[in-house]
Amino acid sequence: RAGVMRSLVHYTIVLLLLAAGADAGDSCCKKRLQRLIPDAAAVPPDVHDGQPRLVVDPDPANVRPESWDDEDDGPWEPEMVPNPAFAWRPPMVPNPEYTPPTLATELEEEARKAAPWVVLGVGLSALLEAAQLPVEALAGLLRCAGPLGGALLGLATPLCSCGSLPVAAAFVRDGVPLGAVVAFLTATQSAGIDSAAIGWGLLGPTAALARLAGSLLLAAAAGAAASLALRGGGGGGGSGR
Incomplete structure (x- = not known):
């Protein structure tokens, strides 16, 4: 025992x-990150995998003001915020500073x-x-x-x-x-x-x-x-x- x-x-x-x-x-994966870096010049699309990049701000205050005049102020547009479900990531490109x-x-x-x-x-x-x-x-x-x-x-x-x-x-x-x-x-x-x-x-x-x-x-x-x-x-x- x-x-x-x-x-x-x-x-x-x-x-x-x-x-x-x-x-x-x-x-x-850590080694790969040294060889590849995110492409800083990549532009995110407006829609990725069916998810828009921006969505309407759900804040209750994000509504058209009563004093808004389309002729004087232009068309009113709600405030947009980043979509948390937007999963786009920039492509990886070779790191110019990486030395094998x-x-x-x-x-x-x-x-x-x-x-x-x-x-x-x-x-x-x-x-x-x-x-x-x-x-x-x-x-x-x-x-x-x-x-x-x-x-x-x-x-x-x-x-x-x-x-x-x-x-x-x-x-x-x-x-x-x-x-x-x-x-x-x-x-x-x-x-x-x-x-x-x-x-x-x-x-x-x-x-x-x-x-x-x-x-x-x-x-x-x-x-x-x-x-x-x-x-x-x-x-x-x-x-x-």
């Missing part, structure tokens, strides 16, 4: 660190951005691995969790391909269903704490979370397929080897 609680504390620290560094890296970086500059910049996230990912994996996984307790959870639980555990476990095999063998010996074991093995090879940290820092939260979600679905599907194959072959649920 103490090992499980220690692992949960470590996982919480990981999530807090990743959330704090979500905006640490420059995104592709050299290959050496790009390599230096990418290495500078990647270094702290690589160190963070490796350090977190080392800490979690040093916590010594409570295999027996986790096996008890997986007996009821099924392929989805095995996939979640595989993503949260800092094991390489060599390290995950002994753990999976221990799960099988403890009677964990084969589907959950296959899902666990697939997830450990698809993603992990270290790759999630690096992906979050370099590619942003959207790409990192999409990779984790894809790995989760792939691992759960592999585990479900293994369960169906074992069931169709008439094998036992927890002792298939």
